[in-house]
Amino acid sequence: MDELGARAAALVARRPRDARLRRVGTSRGGTPLWLLSVGHGSRQALVVAGPHANEPVGGATVMRLAERALADPRLGAEADATWNLLLCLDPDGARRNEGWLTGPYTLGRYFRHFFRPGFLEQPEWLPDGAARAALPETRALLDVQDELRPFFQCSLHGVDVGGGFVELTRDLPGIAQRLAQTAARLGIPRELGPYDTLYWPVLGPAVYRIPPPRRGDLAAAITEAAVESTWFHPHRYGTVTAVVEAPMWGVAAVEDGSPPPDADAVLRAVSRTLRRDTLLLEGLLARIRPHLAAVPDADRLLAPVDDYLLVGPGLADSWDPDTHAAGQRTLPPLDSARLTALGISGRRVALRTAGLLHQLATAAGRETGRVVRELDGLIDGWCADYRDGYGARWIPVARQAEYQARMVLAAFELAGRYAPARSRSGEPGWGSGAAVPMHTE
Numbered sequence: 001m002d003e004l005g006a007r008a009a010a011l012v013a014r015r016p017r018d019a020r021l022r023r024v025g026t027s028r029g030g031t032p033l034w035l036l037s038v039g040h041g042s043r044q045a046l047v048v049a050g051p052h053a054n055e056p057v058g059g060a061t062v063m064r065l066a067e068r069a070l071a072d073p074r075l076g077a078e079a080d081a082t083w084n085l086l087l088c089l090d091p092d093g094a095r096r097n098e099g100w101l102t103g104p105y106t107l108g109r110y111f112r113h114f115f116r117p118g119f120l121e122q123p124e125w126l127p128d129g130a131a132r133a134a135l136p137e138t139r140a141l142l143d144v145q146d147e148l149r150p151f152f153q154c155s156l157h158g159v160d161v162g163g164g165f166v167e168l169t170r171d172l173p174g175i176a177q178r179l180a181q182t183a184a185r186l187g188i189p190r191e192l193g194p195y196d197t198l199y200w201p202v203l204g205p206a207v208y209r210i211p212p213p214r215r216g217d218l219a220a221a222i223t224e225a226a227v228e229s230t231w232f233h234p235h236r237y238g239t240v241t242a243v244v245e246a247p248m249w250g251v252a253a254v255e256d257g258s259p260p261p262d263a264d265a266v267l268r269a270v271s272r273t274l275r276r277d278t279l280l281l282e283g284l285l286a287r288i289r290p291h292l293a294a295v296p297d298a299d300r301l302l303a304p305v306d307d308y309l310l311v312g313p314g315l316a317d318s319w320d321p322d323t324h325a326a327g328q329r330t331l332p333p334l335d336s337a338r339l340t341a342l343g344i345s346g347r348r349v350a351l352r353t354a355g356l357l358h359q360l361a362t363a364a365g366r367e368t369g370r371v372v373r374e375l376d377g378l379i380d381g382w383c384a385d386y387r388d389g390y391g392a393r394w395i396p397v398a399r400q401a402e403y404q405a406r407m408v409l410a411a412f413e414l415a416g417r418y419a420p421a422r423s424r425s426g427e428p429g430w431g432s433g434a435a436v437p438m439h440t441e
Contacts, residue, residue, distance in 0.1 A: 025140025053093025
């Protein structure tokens, strides 16, 4: 975090006429939230890095974007654009991941030092609406959006294991072709059926439309991300939002569109494994919990643990063909890519929970030493499954950032080309107002 701020300040010192750095807010932990602005155009682009604490690549990406916007007039003066780059939306959470950020970049090191706050503490979500947003990080981003009224917004995310994909609040024709070209050149697998977008409209290979926000319970919000969010908040200004996901460990099978030999058998196995792992982790939590009174800030680690343990059984039931309840959404057609993504996602829920429990048990001291050893065995075995069973391979940070930067630039160009016309009321035109269930849209 400190290095990123220093790099931004050095860039401003080098190009003071073209770049500005200002504090737009303060995190819950007292860390400044910095906005780096490049250019002087009237059309505002907003790029948000670090919205999820465990996804650090966006910091490297925004600095690449700043340098390119300074070097290429097509991105600034000729486009009448100003680039506004929020260096990190959750700096406090990012600091909690510093245990793995220095490397070596192994799956075991990553998950043992993994941190991501509970759903209600993630600054992009607005479960109670914008007017009632309580997190200072969220309020800062909302204020920036209302001030800039950007024509284009991009949120930079990372996939720990899987492939790259893009999510949009409005279609940008041509983005799927750009994604295919960029991914091929950089050796990034495209994720053709992410778990996040299971019921979302497909706009093209590895490109998905974010459904309009709707009310739902916490489990639905966590698993479907279809709640109110800062992705949709600037919708009223005609903003198109792109969420660009870049993988840390790539898995080639997430772009395998071939038909599987027995999808139901795979779904049963994935569901059975997730149920078993959830029960095992619930038992370990029960053994750890009595010893956490003296662990500083234990509640911040317990909140995401509780979230993952809450959603695990529900996910297993919704995927299992033997327990799929009447009234539940029908799963979309499942090719090998989607089945691979579901398997990775089930394992992710368990590994993230195990990593957080490992941190809690370690902090609790000798009383939970046996639990630490048991968790070590689970984490090693599950990481080996990712590495050997799924073929997960580390993608160098420079390649992750280059992929993400190229996709931001592609979306920026296309958003400018396909900016929506204004309606008589002054609001952008968005088609008919009829709501369509997202799994049938």
